Amino acid sequence: MESIKYFDHAATTALDEDVLKEMMPYLTSNYGNASSIYSIGRKAKEAVMLARMRVAASLNCKTNEIYFTSGGTESDNLALKGIAMANSKYGNHIITSKIEHPAILNSCKALENMGFRVTYLNVDRLGRVDLNELERSINRNTILISIMFANNEIGTIQPIRQIGNIARKYNIIFHTDSVQAVGNLNINVNDLKIDALSMSGHKFYGPKGVGALYVRENINFNRVMDGGHQEKDKRSGTENTAGIVGLGKAIENATKNLISYNENLKALSNFYITEVSKRITNIRINGDMDNKLSGNNNICFAGVDGSKLLYELDKRGICASSGSACSAGLINPSHVLLAIGVSSNLARGSLRVTFGKENTIEDVKYLVDSLEEVVNKIRH
Ligand SMILES: *Cc1c(COP(=O)(O)O)cnc(C)c1O
Numbered sequence: 001m002e003s004i005k006y007f008d009h010a011a012t013t014a015l016d017e018d019v020l021k022e023m024m025p026y027l028t029s030n031y032g033n034a035s036s037i038y039s040i041g042r043k044a045k046e047a048v049m050l051a052r053m054r055v056a057a058s059l060n061c062k063t064n065e066i067y068f069t070s071g072g073t074e075s076d077n078l079a080l081k082g083i084a085m086a087n088s089k090y091g092n093h094i095i096t097s098k099i100e101h102p103a104i105l106n107s108c109k110a111l112e113n114m115g116f117r118v119t120y121l122n123v124d125r126l127g128r129v130d131l132n133e134l135e136r137s138i139n140r141n142t143i144l145i146s147i148m149f150a151n152n153e154i155g156t157i158q159p160i161r162q163i164g165n166i167a168r169k170y171n172i173i174f175h176t177d178s179v180q181a182v183g184n185l186n187i188n189v190n191d192l193k194i195d196a197l198s199m200s201g202h203k204f205y206g207p208k209g210v211g212a213l214y215v216r217e218n219i220n221f222n223r224v225m226d227g228g229h230q231e232k233d234k235r236s237g238t239e240n241t242a243g244i245v246g247l248g249k250a251i252e253n254a255t256k257n258l259i260s261y262n263e264n265l266k267a268l269s270n271f272y273i274t275e276v277s278k279r280i281t282n283i284r285i286n287g288d289m290d291n292k293l294s295g296n297n298n299i300c301f302a303g304v305d306g307s308k309l310l311y312e313l314d315k316r317g318i319c320a321s322s323g324s325a326c327s328a329g330l331i332n333p334s335h336v337l338l339a340i341g342v343s344s345n346l347a348r349g350s351l352r353v354t355f356g357k358e359n360t361i362e363d364v365k366y367l368v369d370s371l372e373e374v375v376n377k378i379r380h
Pocket residue numbers: 010011070071072073074076101103148150151152177178179180200201203209211
């Protein structure tokens with residue numbers, strides 16, 4: 001394979017080698033079904049339990065509050081639909097934000113079709129929800145608040161502690177899509193008064209197709225998948241043993257290395273932003289520079305078409321993202337960028353660069369050199 005420079009860690013990450021190593025036995029010799037009573041079944045069950053303990057330790061919750069799923073999308077669906085359905089006798093109103101991931105926004109749309117009412121909160125120009133607007137939106141029918149921990153396109157971190165306090169004050173369930181935050185930030189669900197939280201293995205150097213949902217133990221939620229009663233009957237289906245083992249190992253690794261990991265990413269991001277600002281004119285830097293994911297950098301280049309930009313970067317071996325929904329070569333301006341006040345024209349020239357642990361300053365120098373050349377080429 002030709003050498004590639006990978007700067008799209010918000011889209012997915014490479015599996016860690018020691019994670020793969022722990023997964024391997026459950027893909028080969030130890031293939032037992034975790035529900036079976038003979039030895040290789042019991043071993044699979046023990047491995048799932050160890051992973052559950054690792055996830056619970058990382059969030060500071062109990063093991064019986066963790067449910068394994070097929071990924072972030074399923075965790076979001078299970079949280080929103082499951083909690084809304086089980087609590088509909090108390091009300092039919094849900095509050096979320098305009099900049100959520102499609103897994104949340106489209107779950108909300110589905111719930112609206114079933115008769116639920118959804119308020120989509122605005123965000124300011126840095127991408128933060130307004131706590132006053134949140135509090136004003138609450139009414140006696142409000143049963144659920146779902147606000148993402150950190151945004152996947154611009155990296156902005158929400159005031160989660162304050163949102164947790166507001167939710168608790170009004171006795172409303174608080175869910176947070178933390179798919180971008182887990183592995184990047186220290187999260188203590190008790191301290192932050194989080195009642196439900198979604199994560200996904202492949203966003204923190206674990207495998208794809210496995211996720212987890214935390215739900216506080218006194219909170220009622222309905223299953224979405226009917227079947228053989230696995231995961232305390234909340235998520236039926238034979239456990240993805242290898243995937244679950246991988247997620248457990250990956251979250252343990254991430255939790256251990258959080259500080260140095262963030263320091264590295266911050267240095268790369270500072271260098272990138274400083275160099276691009278110096279060398280390329282007519283740009284807009286998106287997101288909350290004082291409170292964002294360390295590796296997430298989103299910049300709009302005026303007069304540049306994002307899809308052309310990605311194509312030219314790809315020719316130079318660079319993987320990055322436009323941060324916009326791109327279908328059939330047509331770039332729709334991102335709903336997140338529009339929500340923070342970027343014009344649709346400028347939004348079409350956005351580039352999301354997300355750094356990860358294998359990136360070096362040399363890589364970023366190559367990226368900035370390439371970017372300067374490509375932006376000039378497209379503009380002229
Ligand atoms: C990636 C992502 C998801 C979806 O997770 P999958 O495991 O890919 O289904 C949901 N929310 C956010 C914020 C994400 O970044």
